[in-house]
Amino acid sequence: VHRLDGWLGRVQSWDEDLVLVFPDASAAEGDGPKGQCRCRIHSANLRSGLTLAEGFYRDFFPGLAVSVSVQELRSGALECEWLSGDASCVAPDWAESPAGDSAGPQKIEGAIESVSVGSVRVEW
Numbered sequence: 001v002h003r004l005d006g007w008l009g010r011v012q013s014w015d016e017d018l019v020l021v022f023p024d025a026s027a028a029e030g031d032g033p034k035g036q037c038r039c040r041i042h043s044a045n046l047r048s049g050l051t052l053a054e055g056f057y058r059d060f061f062p063g064l065a066v067s068v069s070v071q072e073l074r075s076g077a078l079e080c081e082w083l084s085g086d087a088s089c090v091a092p093d094w095a096e097s098p099a100g101d102s103a104g105p106q107k108i109e110g111a112i113e114s115v116s117v118g119s120v121r122v123e124w
Helices: 070-075
Strands: 010-023 036-041 050-052 065-069 080-084 107-123
Touching (some): 010 065, 065 070, 070 107
Antiparallel strands (some): 010 036, 010 107, 065 107
C-alpha cells in the first residue's frame, strides 16, 4: 500500500449482511397466496449455518440460492433480524425431540434479496 499510488489502506476483512427471502410455509393449502418471510443476517459470511446452495460460487449476490440450517435459524444462533414473518413461518413442522433428533427438514432454501457490507477492517 503506497500513498503515491492512491491507496490509503488495505482491506483486511469485511462482514457481509444479507437479506434473505423464504417462502411462507406456514400458510395452509387453500388460504390464498402464500407470502414471504424476510430476515437480515448480520455477518453472514462468518456464519457456519448458512451455505451457498450452488457450490461453484464463492461470493454472495442477489438472487443466489442459499441453504440455511433450520435448527440454527430457529434457535437464534444466526442472529436473524426478522423483517417480515418469523422463524416459525419458514419451517412450521420442525420440532426438536428430546433425543436431539428433529422432525422435518434439516435445511431450508431461500434466496438472497440484497447484500450489504456490515463492517470493514482496514490496515492503514
